[in-house]
Amino acid sequence: MAETITLEVQRYNPEKDTEPGLQTYEVPLKKEWVVLDALNYVKDKVDGSLSFRWSCRMGICGSCGMMVNGEPKLTCATFLTDYAPGTVRVEPLKHFPVLRDLVVDITDFLAKLSRAKPWLIRKQEKPLAEGEYLQTPEQLDAFKQFSMCINCLLCYAACPVYGLDPLFSGPAAIALAQRYNMDSRDQGAAQRLDILSHSDGIWGCTFVGECTEVCPKHVDPAGAIQQYKLTATTEWFKSMLMPWRGE
Amino acid sequence: MAIPTYYPPRAYRTRVSTYWWLRSWPYLRFILRELSSISVAWFVLVTLLQLGALHRGPAEYARFGEWLRSPLMIAGNAVALFFLLFHAITWFNLAPKAMAVRIRGKRVPPLFITVPNYIAWLAASLFVAFVLLRG
Amino acid sequence: MGKRSNEPFLWMLFSVGGTIAALLLPVHVFLFGLAFPLGWLDGPGYEALLALARHPLTRVYLLVFCTLPLFHYAHRFRYTLYDGLQIKHLNELINTFCYGGAIVGTAFAVYLTWSI
Ligand code: SF4
Ligand code: FES
Numbered sequence: 001m002a003e004t005i006t007l008e009v010q011r012y013n014p015e016k017d018t019e020p021g022l023q024t025y026e027v028p029l030k031k032e033w034v035v036l037d038a039l040n041y042v043k044d045k046v047d048g049s050l051s052f053r054w055s056c057r058m059g060i061c062g063s064c065g066m067m068v069n070g071e072p073k074l075t076c077a078t079f080l081t082d083y084a085p086g087t088v089r090v091e092p093l094k095h096f097p098v099l100r101d102l103v104v105d106i107t108d109f110l111a112k113l114s115r116a117k118p119w120l121i122r123k124q125e126k127p128l129a130e131g132e133y134l135q136t137p138e139q140l141d142a143f144k145q146f147s148m149c150i151n152c153l154l155c156y157a158a159c160p161v162y163g164l165d166p167l168f169s170g171p172a173a174i175a176l177a178q179r180y181n182m183d184s185r186d187q188g189a190a191q192r193l194d195i196l197s198h199s200d201g202i203w204g205c206t207f208v209g210e211c212t213e214v215c216p217k218h219v220d221p222a223g224a225i226q227q228y229k230l231t232a233t234t235e236w237f238k239s240m241l242m243p244w245r246g247e
Numbered sequence: 248m249a250i251p252t253y254y255p256p257r258a259y260r261t262r263v264s265t266y267w268w269l270r271s272w273p274y275l276r277f278i279l280r281e282l283s284s285i286s287v288a289w290f291v292l293v294t295l296l297q298l299g300a301l302h303r304g305p306a307e308y309a310r311f312g313e314w315l316r317s318p319l320m321i322a323g324n325a326v327a328l329f330f331l332l333f334h335a336i337t338w339f340n341l342a343p344k345a346m347a348v349r350i351r352g353k354r355v356p357p358l359f360i361t362v363p364n365y366i367a368w369l370a371a372s373l374f375v376a377f378v379l380l381r382g
Numbered sequence: 383m384g385k386r387s388n389e390p391f392l393w394m395l396f397s398v399g400g401t402i403a404a405l406l407l408p409v410h411v412f413l414f415g416l417a418f419p420l421g422w423l424d425g426p427g428y429e430a431l432l433a434l435a436r437h438p439l440t441r442v443y444l445l446v447f448c449t450l451p452l453f454h455y456a457h458r459f460r461y462t463l464y465d466g467l468q469i470k471h472l473n474e475l476i477n478t479f480c481y482g483g484a485i486v487g488t489a490f491a492v493y494l495t496w497s498i
Binding site: 263265268278281282284285286287288290291292293294295297298299301302305308309312315316320321323324325327328331332334335338339367368371372375376378379380 | 399400401403404405406407408409410411412413414415416418419420423424425426428431432434435444447448451452454455458459461462465466467468483487490491494495497498
Binding site: 014017020097099105142160164208209210213222223 | 267270346
């Protein structure tokens with residue numbers, strides 16, 4: 001009999017349960033297995049009703065984020081052997097409503113994301129025939145880091161401010177707003193400012209910094225937020241000193 | 248096009264515990280960093296009281312000096328010094344994250360911001376000490 | 383224009399105050415709070431300190447030193463209370479306490495550095 005490891009998985013069935021509970025499974029411990037493999041093993045061999053999200057198995061789609069032993073992780077990039085011997089506790093991402101087992105409701109994030117207008121905004125679109133908007137490698141470098149975000153929401157699960165105040169825009173949405181603000185082809189910074197700079201947007205952030213620590217793509221959302229505070233402050237002073245300027 | 252009706256699912260919601268900052272070391276370190284603000288206010292207050300005593304004459308100032316020598320004040324200031332050093336170190340270390348300085352399109356490495364900060368800290372401290380100690 | 387708060391202004395006070403606090407407060411606490419009272423170092427006497435405090439540059443220095451860090455404290459402590467104790471609903475009370483304290487301190491600082 002090969003080696004095994006104990007998996008504790010949070011289960012919740014909205015039709016039957018009033019609150020979630022942990023269920024224990026023994027799964028084979030293989031060197032190349034990640035937590036997601038263990039969950040798929042349970043779903044295929046033990047209990048087909050176990051629900052969780054995943055797709056790419058390679059840290060690209062951002063759908064497999066869960067709490068592993070209390071820390072937000074991409075389960076497709078978290079190896080079982082790092083926890084052996086011992087148990088691996090898998091729970092749904094913190095700070096989001098749990099729909100079923102390990103599946104959370106991210107509607108709130110999606111609404112915030114679209115409010116941050118994560119697309120190129122032009123004052124005047126140029127006709128297609130005139131070709132694409134050009135950009136130098138340096139200009140690309142200015143925002144590239146922020147564009148690596150895969151919307152896995154580990155940063156939201158790590159952010160106590162989001163947990164405490166659901167109105168807070170949160171790390172990824174602000175980092176993605178900043179991604180477009182820093183893009184030389186974009187002209188929509190003023191539109192994003194109004195949305196992000198009222199008190200629920202960025203000012204709730206107290207720079208706990210854990211979002212940056214847990215981000216699997218090194219986006220550094222904490223840095224993006226602080227940099228955005230500086231921008232918003234500069235704009236605030238400009239609008240105080242030159243109220244006629246307008247947008 | 249018909250807009251689909253949104254049926255809110257029956258979701259289980261958790262609440263963040265009031266003591267969330269005790270749950271892990273990074274959170275605890277964060278809250279200690281934030282609490283350093285009390286030490287900031289504390290020593291500004293001590294300085295204001297000192298200026299007040301200075302203003303009211305030598306007798307008052309001597310009493311103030313006596314008060315500063317009491318064990319309670321020594322202990323309080325030792326704690327304050329600890330938190331203020333913590334504040335200074337975290338403040339300077341986080342500065343490069345908050346400021347994205349670019350030179351010719353390239354983001355300057357964090358040390359280029361941190362090191363001048365530390366040098367300024369040292370210079371300011373030495374200057375204050377020099378002015379007070381020059382005899 | 384959407385809802386514009388004065389949060390940017392308060393944040394700027396927080397940042398500038400925090401930098402001043404980080405640069406200057408540790409050495410002040412070390413000298414006035416520990417080294418002089420414990421006799422590790424000989425501090426200036428009454429006359430010398432008064433003369434120093436009356437120098438115009440020192441007045442400006444003390445004014446900055448005793449005001450901006452207070453607004454750093456007010457901002458940071460306000461959020462510590464919000465998040466650490468989950469009492470954001472007491473918003474107005476907390477604001478009055480934190481910023482009120484900083485404003486009173488500022489008034490004292492102005493008075494003392496002016497009249498000393
Ligand atoms: S910023 Fe990082 S942690 Fe947050 S959603 Fe994007 S990739 Fe995930
Ligand atoms: S399954 Fe796609 S990121 Fe893990």
